Amino acid sequence: MVQTGLDFLLEEPGPLEKKRVALIVNQTSVTSGLDYGWRALARAGIEITRIFSPEHGLFSTEQDQVAVGPQPGAGIEVASLYGSAESTLAPGRDLVEDLDLVVFDIQDVGARYYTYLNTMAMFMETLNGTGIEFMVLDRPNPLGGLEVEGPPLEDNFRSFVGILPVPVRHGLTAGECALLYRAVRGLDLDLKVVPMKNWRRGMYFDATGLPWVPPSPNMPTVETALVYPGMCLLEGTGLSEGRGTTVPFLQGGAPWVEPEALAEALNREGLAGVIFRPVFFKPGFQKHRDRTVGGVYLHVTDRRAFRPFLAGVAFVKAVRDLWPEEFAFLRGVYEFNSAHPAFDLLTGGAGVREMIENGAPLSGISRSWEMYNREFREARLEYLLY
Missing domain, CATH: 3.40.50.12170 (Uncharacterised protein PF07075, DUF1343)
Structure with a gap:
């Protein structure tokens, strides 16, 4: 232990x-x-x-x-x-x-x-x-x-x-x-x-x-933590991130999302270690409270291959591509900050949002942070204790 x-x-x-x-x-x-x-x-x-x-x-x-x-x-x-x-x-x-x-x-x-x-x-x-x-x-x-x-x-x-x-x-x-x-x-x-x-x-x-x-009301299990680095991105959109249900962050969607179409689009991307299952759910509070929401549920099949942030970006991009009129990035105050859209605060800049809005392929979006990740792996070495 x-x-x-x-x-x-x-x-x-x-x-x-x-x-x-x-x-x-x-x-x-x-x-x-x-x-x-x-x-x-x-x-x-x-x-x-x-x-x-x-x-x-x-x-x-x-x-x-x-x-x-x-x-x-x-x-x-x-x-x-x-x-x-x-x-x-x-x-x-x-x-x-x-x-x-x-x-x-x-x-x-x-x-x-x-x-x-x-x-x-x-x-x-x-x-x-x-x-x-x-x-x-x-x-x-x-x-x-x-x-x-x-x-x-x-x-x-x-x-x-x-x-x-x-x-x-x-x-x-x-x-x-x-x-x-x-x-x-x-x-x-x-x-x-x-x-x-x-x-x-x-x-x-x-x-x-x-x-x-x-550690928080919507982090009930280790499985929740596995998907959180990506599915939390839904907080910066009009999509429900599953708050108000018993499986927050493991599922997401909106009343106007057609689950089969979204699941098909996401599974077509072939993301490693995850399968997207079409679902309906009804949040008891927060976004889309008491409304039937269409969406997908994330089943992580291989933790070591799974890339949660990429999965979250793929989710947001797929919904925007399929339903551009209904989808929206949220504006206004988020965690005491109104200078930038919430999605930008979460991703650390405007780049990911702009690539999604400009129709960039998922592969191109993911390449945008690969060099930084390589550099960070080296830079962090002097602070590692284990």
Whole structure:
């Protein structure tokens, strides 16, 4: 079994003793025995001054883009890092000036736009030059650490769904992302990563022996995480990404989509490791609530061959090609940003959207990020811990 950074720290909690400690956690901060990290650390004699919770809240009770208010259940002061304004995404100095050490322990899912590591990066910026220590308790990347996929993040497209300078599927752990971010940003930050034991880069989460605790309301299973780096792109369109159903991100569509036609178009692309099955579904909330939606369901048949970001791009492109009048890229405020379309914020630039709109073939679109991915594989080597 893989031993997480939290389990390793609990064996030797000395670095936290006699310090005023804050935790950035949610319900995924658990030991291998499913004890919450804040409780286990308190029993080990660690003084926990406060808890900071990310988007969705401490127990992942809130949906996406919903401000998080008071949160009971921890027995410790909980401060939200996701409110109703962009200013709430990082803590005020008054919430860190009484601290000696901040500990980050949240399960990520391996995609640049999953917001927890962006919360981590913003907190690191807050601590820059303060002398307050920052510690990351490492956890597995559910998608493994071998593959990377997707376009780069352009500087003027930075947002809460894009802060780390990595591909969409980055193949890094939280600790490795922290090391990379400190170096790229040149932060004056005392950073320590408590590594895992027995984790290998070729492991998917269900090979670790660890329990899966849903890190957010719409991430119920490891299978959801497998498709998320691509299917999250539907958030930037008028298509349902399956929120409001029991299998979010594994299916998507719209009331005007004809499932058989979409499945045929996608399966014709011959994407490795995935079969698209025509379906109908009815979301209980969010997009197309209480309406019958036509679409497809993604069946991943070969995880190692499957390229989730490419599959998501193929999905969006196929729908736009088949139903250009009905399809739309969303405009307006998305994760506190209205400067760019949501799809562009997710992909890190306007290029992918423009290629789709201009009718570029899928093969040409995918080639647009291949060189960057090769360069990133080399650049990331100095930050790898495993």
